[in-house]
Amino acid sequence: ANGAESFRFMNLGGGNEVGRSCHIIQYKGKTIMLDAGVHPAHSGIAALPFYDEFDLSTVDILLISHFHLDHAASLPYVMQHTNFKGRVFMTHPTKAIYRWLLSDFVKVTSIGASASSALYTDDDLSESFDKIETVDYHSTIEVDGIRFTAYHAGHVLGAAMFLVEIGGLKFLFTGDYSREENRHLNPAEVPPTKPDVLITESTFGTATHEPRLEKEVRLTNLIHSTLIKGGRVLLPVFALGTAQELLLILDEYWSQHQDLDGVNVYYASSLAKKCLAVFQTYINMMNDNIRKQFRDQNSNPFQFKHIKNIKNLDKFDDFGPCVVVASPGMLQNGVSRELLERWAPDSRNSVIMTGYSVEGTLAKNLLTEPDQIPSFQNPDNSIPRRINIEEISFAAHVDYEQNSKFIELVDPKTIILVHGESNPMGRLKSALLSKYSKFKGTDQEVKVYNPRNCDELDLKFKGLKIAK
Numbered sequence: 001a002n003g004a005e006s007f008r009f010m011n012l013g014g015g016n017e018v019g020r021s022c023h024i025i026q027y028k029g030k031t032i033m034l035d036a037g038v039h040p041a042h043s044g045i046a047a048l049p050f051y052d053e054f055d056l057s058t059v060d061i062l063l064i065s066h067f068h069l070d071h072a073a074s075l076p077y078v079m080q081h082t083n084f085k086g087r088v089f090m091t092h093p094t095k096a097i098y099r100w101l102l103s104d105f106v107k108v109t110s111i112g113a114s115a116s117s118a119l120y121t122d123d124d125l126s127e128s129f130d131k132i133e134t135v136d137y138h139s140t141i142e143v144d145g146i147r148f149t150a151y152h153a154g155h156v157l158g159a160a161m162f163l164v165e166i167g168g169l170k171f172l173f174t175g176d177y178s179r180e181e182n183r184h185l186n187p188a189e190v191p192p193t194k195p196d197v198l199i200t201e202s203t204f205g206t207a208t209h210e211p212r213l214e215k216e217v218r219l220t221n222l223i224h225s226t227l228i229k230g231g232r233v234l235l236p237v238f239a240l241g242t243a244q245e246l247l248l249i250l251d252e253y254w255s256q257h258q259d260l261d262g263v264n265v266y267y268a269s270s271l272a273k274k275c276l277a278v279f280q281t282y283i284n285m286m287n288d289n290i291r292k293q294f295r296d297q298n299s300n301p302f303q304f305k306h307i308k309n310i311k312n313l314d315k316f317d318d319f320g321p322c323v324v325v326a327s328p329g330m331l332q333n334g335v336s337r338e339l340l341e342r343w344a345p346d347s348r349n350s351v352i353m354t355g356y357s358v359e360g361t362l363a364k365n366l367l368t369e370p371d372q373i374p375s376f377q378n379p380d381n382s383i384p385r386r387i388n389i390e391e392i393s394f395a396a397h398v399d400y401e402q403n404s405k406f407i408e409l410v411d412p413k414t415i416i417l418v419h420g421e422s423n424p425m426g427r428l429k430s431a432l433l434s435k436y437s438k439f440k441g442t443d444q445e446v447k448v449y450n451p452r453n454c455d456e457l458d459l460k461f462k463g464l465k466i467a468k
């Protein structure tokens with residue numbers, strides 16, 4: 001034997017797409033699964049990763065990067081309805097938020113047309129919950145020859161990158177990550193050890209983000225001008241994560257603009273109260289900025305002064321200009337969809353898309369400024385669309401410059417791209433290959449892969465020293 005060991009990688013989801021993230025790694029007889037999400041453009045079984053294509057009973061450990069549905073929402077299904085018997089790990093805040101988020105997901109997927117396609121029940125959720133183990137950032141855990149450590153990933157509260165080591169080979173999985181400091185989170189950190197393989201997200205491909213301050217100004221100006229002309233503003237958001245960041249921006253803006261005193265800002269989420277407590281609990285995991293506010297003013301910055309929480313639209317008095325921050329972010333159903341349909345015919349209103357919109361969702365379609373939108377209750381009916389549509393991205397993902405800079409600092413020789421639609425991912429691959437073209441054919445050569453779902457990638461690594 002030449003000592004070459006096979007490193008196998010396969011996407012069960014999240015290959016050349018955004019959604020249902022799930023990646024399998026096999027090396028030296030160990031199997032690691034990364035994330036277990038659902039696809040936001042589909043429902044029921046169709047939203048799952050391709051679990052049938054792999055024997056889940058062989059998985060040793062499953063690491064969940066963060067609480068977003070496209071990374072975590074099929075976990076109760078995996079744990080309760082498949083032959084999976086491995087151990088599951090996530091950070092403390094991820095587990096705390098995961099519980100409320102998924103019980104909301106169960107509720108949403110068990111009403112109306114989608115009831116028959118519910119993937120699991122509340123009982124499945126609570127049974128699986130107790131079996132999930134938590135990890136601290138920067139503390140290495142060893143499970144039967146697999147060592148792994150969680151690092152800050154930015155993105156959302158609790159998000160982690162995992163550095164995994166098996167038999168001397170190291171790989172880093174970024175999950176979703178951001179390198180920009182925002183109002184409450186630390187940016188992603190570069191792990192102290194250099195990995196052989198980097199598995200990175202490619203959501204924004206080679207695109208460049210608008211500077212943070214500029215987009216905040218654009219957002220608040222647009223909201224203000226819509227309200228002045230008597231319009232309503234809808235901000236569809238994923239229930240948690242970027243929503244809290246937007247609420248911090250709005251709360252501050254309202255406190256600086258007395259003329260907006262009578263104008264209500266609502267956060268329409270059944271999770272708002274429960275999750276406020278989680279954000280309160282984990283303020284020690286946020287950035288200095290927010291910890292300082294917490295200390296100096298002796299008040300919780302997430303205890304908003306100008307924002308009203310509403311559970312649903314039952315008690316919502318839809319009269320005059322207002323701002324509503326509502327989920328889901330891609331307008332598939334629920335409160336954000338209901339308000340969009342209600343407000344779509346009036347040209348004074350604005351809907352501002354602040355998140356990443358996945359292919360196949362109404363959110364993505366809306367960006368093409370259609371004349372009509374389908375009614376959720378009755379898809380054969382369409383509603384005239386005159387509402388103003390704007391996109392100001394607050395999605396906490398790296399852009400090309402941030403991603404390529406991070407890759408440079410991490411310095412891997414093998415890069416596997418996941419979590420991106422085919423085109424942006426393909427462009428990112430080309431840009432990276434041309435950036436590293438000078439090393440081609442040398443032992444410094446950088447290889448970049450963008451495998452499709454269920455395509456097995458087989459890489460050989462020679463002569464790795466076993467860390468003792």
Ligand SMILES: [Zn+2]
Nearest residue numbers: 066068155176
């Ligand atoms: Zn995410």
